[in-house]
Amino acid sequence: MESETIIEVRDLVKRFGSFIANDHLSFTVAKGEIFGFLGANGAGKTTAIRILSGLSSPTSGYVFVAGIDASRYPEQVKKSIGYMCQRFSLYEDLTVFENIRLYGGVYGLTLKEIVLRSDEMLSRLGITDLRDRLIRSVPLGWRQKLAFSVAIFHQPNIVFLDEPTGGVDPVTRRQFWDLIYEASRAGITVFVTTHYMDEAEYCDRVCILSEGKIQAIGNPVELKRSFNVTSMDEVFIKVARNA
Amino acid sequence: MTAESKLGCRANYFWSMNSPIVECRSISKKYGEIPALVNFDIDISAGEVFGMIGPDGAGKTTLFRILSTLILPDSGRAMVLGHDVVKDYRYIRKSIGFMPGRFSLYQDLTVEENLKFYASVFGVKIRDNYHLIKDIYSPLEPFRSRRAGKLSGGMKQKLALSCALIHKPMLLILDEPTTGVDAVSRKEFWDHLGTLQTDGMTILVSTPYMDEAQRCGRLAMVQKGHLLDIGKPDEIRSRFNGTLFQLTSSDRYQALLICRNSKQISSVHAFGQTLHLTLADGVQTEFVENLLIDQGIVEVVIHEIPPSIEDCFMQYLT
Amino acid sequence: MSRFISLVRKEFNHIFRDRRTLLILFGIPIMQILIFGYVVNSDFKNIGIAVLDQSVDAHTQKILNKIFSSGYFNFSGNIQNAQGISDQFKTGKVKAVLVFESEFGKKLDNGQLANIQIITDASDPNVANTTVGYVSGIIRSYQGELAGQTVVQLIVEPQYRMVFNENLISAYMFVPGTMALILMLISALLTSISVTREKELGTLEVILVSPLRPAQIIIGKVAPYVLLAFINGLVILLLGYFIFNLPISGSLVLLLAELLLYITLSLSLGILISTIAKSQQIAMFMSLFVLMLPTVLLSGFIFPIENMPLILQWISAILPPRWFIIILKDIMLKGNGLAYVWNETLILLGMTLIFLFAAIRKFSIRLQV
Missing domain, CATH: 3.40.1710.10 (abc type-2 transporter like domain)
Structure with a gap:
């Protein structure tokens, strides 16, 4: 991939007291790439995502997101990214449209734009009839997909997804990945963490994290080839043994 | 069955060896208006590793809580070790080991204190049953005075399992023990379950990961409180409808979109680097090859593969 | 018995390893009394x-x-x-x-x-x-x-x-009032938090799915706090005595017995709260607002009960601190014996039994979802 770099991380360190959550991470992500962040709970994935999205500042190191120094101008970074966390981030007691209006408003869209785009979005998802339903009464699978669509509603450069498919059934998971592909085709860079190994293979490149360090990084096919195994699961196990 | 409960603990144990360890008859449970379990039937025999596979909201945790006497079913009848989960909850509590979804460890107690505490709750000494947990616990020995909160996910999982095992339960109920744990620990965990099974332990375990299904002796596929299928993994796979093909190509996503729009292809799902598809009656693989090549996709390779549990699960959902 | 001891030991471990709990337990009461004592004395x-x-x-x-x-x-x-x-x-x-x-x-x-x-x-x-x-x-x-x-x-x-101030707050009134308030808050707050914390962690599930009975679980929870709150009460008494020159004219034994009774009452109230509250936050909220405000306003601590509208007087009657304050004042200031406070003592005893009974009943043998 020769396109421009949209995320550049050099020697990122994050400490919590004596605990090192991120230990000298360095990597780049290209525009439009689907970049997977893999690792067990506590490997440092969420910490890194929080730093990249301007929610937390690094102890040391350079973090450039969409050309902005994320540690110095987190507010600037927040404008050009979308974020969806582990548990869907929609308000259960608001309707679908009210949620969309809220997020659109937060990112400074006019009501006209919001109405226009939300109609377009809902009809693309095929759920126009859910527009005025409370999120609480929307089926679980749809909530996840809605949360993602809302996260990219303001057409950000990058969207960060922290375990978006945890505990979701296999069909809905794949539908979710369709949305990720669509977004990627539209030029949005997708930064995603997952526990499912088959999902790792849907990524253009993956980065395997363990104990705060990058253990392996690269295209899934190449990783499998270089470790001489047939599945990402085995890559994972080999990486852990080497660590 | 009423006669059984009068026979005392030892007799019951003997009795249960020859009868189902768990018996569920049309169990239903609702939370408000939302059904969590609908007319659920399950039998588990002694010495089985029985898996419950399904996404969040399938009803796995609800069933496990009913079986471990934590909540009551709205209707239906469940027997564990030959005892009613509603009436004889005291007996059941003494005799099962339960590991809830989140590893229920005291984060501010050390590894050893956690184990000691759970042992004393059941009135047993660690050394009496140490042989049961030796393989699982020994890697933790060097960290015995570390607080549980400071352990890695894999170590927490081992400690939680040790705590659930320390009173030598007759049935082990594990709710999503491998969620959020690294691949190596997950593999080791299933190896441990295998060892326990060889020692005669009956294990009921749930997981959202379809790839772990193969490690179970028998399994139930569940979705939204309904039982989709139940049986040995191979039996379930043999019930797959049609022939499954695996397709690799130069552009997986494009190929997926093309296949999805073709009426001759009855199902197509992304599967890692490949696609899994089934064809309509009478359609040959050459048709798919040509279809893709016509649209500029190259390196198309298609061949038959045995279906996985995940393929079966998806067939039930679509 | 060994089960009980290990429950208690575990609870002590939780307490001594959590700075926040220790601070609430000992820091706040001492601070409160000292601030008060200082304000009054220095002037x-x-x-x-x-x-x-x-x-x-x-x-x-x-x-x-x-x-x-x-x-x-x-x-x-x-x-x-x-x-x-x-x-x-x-x-x-x-x-x-x-x-x-x-x-x-x-x-x-x-x-x-x-x-x-x-x-x-x-x-x-x-x-x-x-x-x-x-x-x-x-x-x-x-x-x-x-x-x-x-x-x-x-x-x-x-x-x-x-x-300039018609409602006079008596200085001697203030220390017994503060004591009643602090002991109630601390006891109820800490026990309710410690039970709800186990709910949040999921450890309560495992405890429930064990042969332990509700009464065993509750007493195991409460016992360490009885001891700690009692020490707390002693510290407050000592501070009041030495810094504030508050007399203890009556029987010390009677005073300590009443203290113990009141602490047990507050602790069972805490357990009762924890059976209702689903999270630590709710438990904290209930302890602070359901207990503190009425105690401050209606227990006679600040505003004389006789001047209240009748309905508030009735409400005041169900507040344990109201009776404990009377007992404290009678024993400490007037030097009265049990003969004078048996009425109030009986009320507190009754309340303790009711709360404890309700807590054990409500402390379900099963999980509330």
Whole structure:
């Protein structure tokens, strides 16, 4: 991939007291790439995502997101990214449209734009009839997909997804990945963490994290080839043994 | 069955060896208006590793809580070790080991204190049953005075399992023990379950990961409180409808979109680097090859593969 | 029994490893009492008193000498007439004005009623109240001296009026009140938090799916806190005694027994809260707002119960601190024995049993989802 770099991380360190959550991470992500962040709970994935999205500042190191120094101008970074966390981030007691209006408003869209785009979005998802339903009464699978669509509603450069498919059934998971592909085709860079190994293979490149360090990084096919195994699961196990 | 409960603990144990360890008859449970379990039937025999596979909201945790006497079913009848989960909850509590979804460890107690505490709750000494947990616990020995909160996910999982095992339960109920744990620990965990099974332990375990299904002796596929299928993994796979093909190509996503729009292809799902598809009656693989090549996709390779549990699960959902 | 011991040991481990719990347990009560003690003590020196002496005779001079040589009061000048009194208060330096009626000495010598009026600035109620107490004491002792010399019975009747604050908070009232409040809050707060924390962690599920019975779980939870809260109560008593000179006139054993009863009551209330609250936050909210506000407002701690509307008086009757404050005051200040407080003790005992019973009943053998 020769396109421009949209995320550049050099020697990122994050400490919590004596605990090192991120230990000298360095990597780049290209525009439009689907970049997977893999690792067990506590490997440092969420910490890194929080730093990249301007929610937390690094102890040391350079973090450039969409050309902005994320540690110095987190507010600037927040404008050009979308974020969806582990548990869907929609308000259960608001309707679908009210949620969309809220997020659109937060990112400074006019009501006209919001109405226009939300109609377009809902009809693309095929759920126009859910527009005025409370999120609480929307089926679980749809909530996840809605949360993602809302996260990219303001057409950000990058969207960060922290375990978006945890505990979701296999069909809905794949539908979710369709949305990720669509977004990627539209030029949005997708930064995603997952526990499912088959999902790792849907990524253009993956980065395997363990104990705060990058253990392996690269295209899934190449990783499998270089470790001489047939599945990402085995890559994972080999990486852990080497660590 | 009423006669059984009068026979005392030892007799019951003997009795249960020859009868189902768990018996569920049309169990239903609702939370408000939302059904969590609908007319659920399950039998588990002694010495089985029985898996419950399904996404969040399938009803796995609800069933496990009913079986471990934590909540009551709205209707239906469940027997564990030959005892009613509603009436004889005291007996059941003494005799099962339960590991809830989140590893229920005291984060501010050390590894050893956690184990000691759970042992004393059941009135047993660690050394009496140490042989049961030796393989699982020994890697933790060097960290015995570390607080549980400071352990890695894999170590927490081992400690939680040790705590659930320390009173030598007759049935082990594990709710999503491998969620959020690294691949190596997950593999080791299933190896441990295998060892326990060889020692005669009956294990009921749930997981959202379809790839772990193969490690179970028998399994139930569940979705939204309904039982989709139940049986040995191979039996379930043999019930797959049609022939499954695996397709690799130069552009997986494009190929997926093309296949999805073709009426001759009855199902197509992304599967890692490949696609899994089934064809309509009478359609040959050459048709798919040509279809893709016509649209500029190259390196198309298609061949038959045995279906996985995940393929079966998806067939039930679509 | 070994199960019980290990439950208790585990609970102690939780407590001693959590700085926040320790701080709530020991830091806050000591701080509260010290702040209070300091505020009251530091102010009670060099209190400015102005004098409106309409008699100017030997008796008034002797009384004034005694007052101003006591060390507590400063002479802030003479006032010529009643109109000057409020001007004196407005300066802020004068905390009290002493008014002798005309012909005070003559009336005293004739065995008639002789009036002294003490007017205090009750915007600082503790100072006002203490001033009244001290001045009255001095006058009474003077009266006593005179009584020794003459056959005529002397009647000096101090009349006092508080200005700026009708609802007077008595200093002696404050320490028992604070004690009742703090012990209730701490006990209820800590136990309810410690149970709900286990709910949040999921450890309660495993405890429930064990052979332990609800009563065992509850008593195991409560026992360590009984000990700690009792130590806490002792610390508050000691602080009150040494820093605040609060007397313990009655039986110490009775006092400690009542303390233990009250702590048990508060702890069972905490358990009851934890059976209702689903999270630590809700437990904290309930402990603070459901217990603290009514206790502060309605237990007679700050506002006298007799002045409340009837309905609030009824509400006040179901508040344990109300009865405990009465018991404390009776034993500590009046030196009364059980004979005088058995009524209140019985009420507390009854409440304890009700709460404990309700807690054990409500502490479900199953999970509430």
